[in-house]
Amino acid sequence: MIRKLRRTSPFQVGLVTVFTALAAFMILPIVFILNHAFKPQNELFLFPPRFFVRHPTFRNFESLFLHASNATVPFTRYLFNSVVVAALTLTLVIVVSTMAAYVLAKYQFHFKQLIMSMITLSLMFAPETVSIPRYLIINGIGLNNTYFGHVLPALASPVAVFMLVGFVSQIPNDLVEAAKIDGASHFGIFLRIVLPLSVPAIATISIFTFQGVWGDVETSTLFMQTETMRTLAFYVNSLLSGLQNNVAGQNLAAAAGLLMFIPNLIIFLLFQRKVLETMIHSGIK
Amino acid sequence: MKTELSPSIRTSRAQTIGLRWSRFWAEIRRDAFCYLFIAPFLLCFTVFIVVPVVMAATLGFTSYDGFGKLHFIGFSNYIELFTQDIIFLTKALPNTFLFALIVGPGGYMLAFLFAWLIHQLPIRIRDYYTLAFYAPSMAGAVALSVVWIAAFSGDRVGYVNHFLLQMGWIDSPIIWLQDPKYLMKIMILVSLWISFSVGFLAMLAGLQTVNRELYEAGRIDGISNRLQEVFYITIPSMKPQMLFSAVMTIVSTLKAGSISTQLTGAAITPQYAGHLIINHIDDYAFIRFELGYASSISVMLLLVSYFAMRFAYRLFGSKEEL
Numbered sequence: 001m002i003r004k005l006r007r008t009s010p011f012q013v014g015l016v017t018v019f020t021a022l023a024a025f026m027i028l029p030i031v032f033i034l035n036h037a038f039k040p041q042n043e044l045f046l047f048p049p050r051f052f053v054r055h056p057t058f059r060n061f062e063s064l065f066l067h068a069s070n071a072t073v074p075f076t077r078y079l080f081n082s083v084v085v086a087a088l089t090l091t092l093v094i095v096v097s098t099m100a101a102y103v104l105a106k107y108q109f110h111f112k113q114l115i116m117s118m119i120t121l122s123l124m125f126a127p128e129t130v131s132i133p134r135y136l137i138i139n140g141i142g143l144n145n146t147y148f149g150h151v152l153p154a155l156a157s158p159v160a161v162f163m164l165v166g167f168v169s170q171i172p173n174d175l176v177e178a179a180k181i182d183g184a185s186h187f188g189i190f191l192r193i194v195l196p197l198s199v200p201a202i203a204t205i206s207i208f209t210f211q212g213v214w215g216d217v218e219t220s221t222l223f224m225q226t227e228t229m230r231t232l233a234f235y236v237n238s239l240l241s242g243l244q245n246n247v248a249g250q251n252l253a254a255a256a257g258l259l260m261f262i263p264n265l266i267i268f269l270l271f272q273r274k275v276l277e278t279m280i281h282s283g284i285k
Numbered sequence: 286m287k288t289e290l291s292p293s294i295r296t297s298r299a300q301t302i303g304l305r306w307s308r309f310w311a312e313i314r315r316d317a318f319c320y321l322f323i324a325p326f327l328l329c330f331t332v333f334i335v336v337p338v339v340m341a342a343t344l345g346f347t348s349y350d351g352f353g354k355l356h357f358i359g360f361s362n363y364i365e366l367f368t369q370d371i372i373f374l375t376k377a378l379p380n381t382f383l384f385a386l387i388v389g390p391g392g393y394m395l396a397f398l399f400a401w402l403i404h405q406l407p408i409r410i411r412d413y414y415t416l417a418f419y420a421p422s423m424a425g426a427v428a429l430s431v432v433w434i435a436a437f438s439g440d441r442v443g444y445v446n447h448f449l450l451q452m453g454w455i456d457s458p459i460i461w462l463q464d465p466k467y468l469m470k471i472m473i474l475v476s477l478w479i480s481f482s483v484g485f486l487a488m489l490a491g492l493q494t495v496n497r498e499l500y501e502a503g504r505i506d507g508i509s510n511r512l513q514e515v516f517y518i519t520i521p522s523m524k525p526q527m528l529f530s531a532v533m534t535i536v537s538t539l540k541a542g543s544i545s546t547q548l549t550g551a552a553i554t555p556q557y558a559g560h561l562i563i564n565h566i567d568d569y570a571f572i573r574f575e576l577g578y579a580s581s582i583s584v585m586l587l588l589v590s591y592f593a594m595r596f597a598y599r600l601f602g603s604k605e606e607l
Binding site (some may be wrong): 187 | 528
């Protein structure tokens with residue numbers, strides 16, 4: 001308390017001022033994409049260029065949804081793929097990682113130490129760098145051009161399991177024992193006790209899993225050869241490739257980019273409190 | 286067991302092994318549900334992490350084009366990589382070094398600095414600032430590339446060019462994204478912009494865990510300024526979060542190679558100005574289909590990431606993990 005009183009000082013006032021400017025600067029790209037997405041075609045060619053939109057319009061979103069349906073693969077297909085992939089991945093990552101973390105945290109069994117040390121070791125390097133063997137494996141077991149090709153690689157998430165192990169081991173053993181005495185099955189314990197109690201950790205994992213999957217272009221580029229199986233992130237990425245030094249179409253790309261950003265924002269705002277909680281209690285220890 | 290208790294009866298070795306075996310099986314069967322629970326994760330983990338790493342290590346010693354037969358060629362790939370691959374040695378390696386050094390540790394320190402400063406703000410307004418810093422990384426590299434491409438457009442209509450012309454700092458528009466002189470700098474700038482990611486959130490959370498009484502104790506023990514406070518109290522008290530953040534930073538820095546492709550629209554950047562090791566791998570793997578050679582490069586990258594992580598664990602990990 002004493003510290004607090006002492007600190008309402010010029011330091012804090014200065015800090016807030018400088019920080020507001022900095023934060024405004026950092027958020028510029030977001031403001032830009034928001035404005036650009038609503039710009040009509042003619043405002044893109046204005047000279048001098050304008051940062052803010054003058055006559056906002058929904059034309060860009062309309063043409064994304066309607067006109068793009070004339071193309072070989074309609075925009076809605078990419079969107080649909082992204083939603084399906086993100087939803088599947090999110091659910092499965094949560095279930096699979098929590099299940100693994102539950103037994104790793106609460107039971108003793110053979111090979112447990114081996115598995116734990118393998119997980120810890122895999123945290124030590126970035127498996128993302130070995131995209132070539134992944135590509136060969138996906139092709140080998142025939143997962144290319146299926147939704148599994150998007151989802152399954154994301155399920156191998158050692159970071160998620162590691163965070164969850166830390167979190168689940170804090171659930172009191174007495175609780176698990178009591179449930180067992182009351183006749184709950186292993187699956188019942190998992191469903192009724194472990195899953196609800198690890199909600200904060202699950203929220204954190206949801207955020208970074210969702211961000212990873214939603215913005216991932218790698219699975220679409222490498223594992224999917226048919227255009228109809230690729231995701232929104234890939235579509236936005238391919239819109240970009242024609243845009244260098246080309247003004248027309250920027251608003252369309254911005255609109256698509258905005259669509260990529262909004263789900264992330266919603267998920268973050270939903271789970272933010274929970275995230276800070278988990279980061280305090282678990283994390284890599 | 287009776288056999289073990291009475292020394293007069295000599296049990297044969299085979300019998301003991303058999304006994305152990307059956308006990309082992311009984312235990313496995315008793316814990317069957319454990320294995321059942323862990324199976325889905327373990328399966329994906331093996332197929333998409335363990336096997337690929339082993340495969341990459343093996344492929345690195347071969348010459349393989351994805352269709353024909355594997356030829357084992359020993360260390361040739363590695364020797365070639367370090368003696369003959371001029372683009373790797375003169376472009377990819379120095380570029381990656383520069384990029385990783387600034388975006389990795391630089392971004393990490395910036396994230397900590399801003400997390401710390403946000404923590405000094407009154408609690409009511411903290412969330413807004415957190416959101417402002419976190420939003421760009423939330424939008425993701427792909428979505429934000431739209432912004433960078435428009436901002437760094439090479440004509441007078443480009444926002445950066447227009448601003449600089451207006452201020453009179455340049456005489457003619459600069460083709461930012463195609464000019465080898467600027468490409469790398471822009472790549473670093475935009476990567477730093479989105480470096481306030483999950484690790485940044487972890488740091489913010491970590492700062493809340495620091496026991497306030499420690500600061501008082503530190504002051505009594507002779508800590509005189511905020512810098513000392515940060516180094517001797519704050520960072521040691523939030524090691525787990527610092528480590529988590531470091532791990533996230535290393536992974537995202539290594540993956541960041543696609544930024545050059547997104548900015549220039551070409552798989553190979555002009556004069557290899559923004560060529561990172563990860564682009565080099567993609568070039569050899571998915572354009573030239575020399576999978577063996579590309580694998581040997583990714584093994585090198587894997588090793589680099591391993592040592593970077595080890596370094597992070599050394600710094601922030603607890604003692605017993607090493």
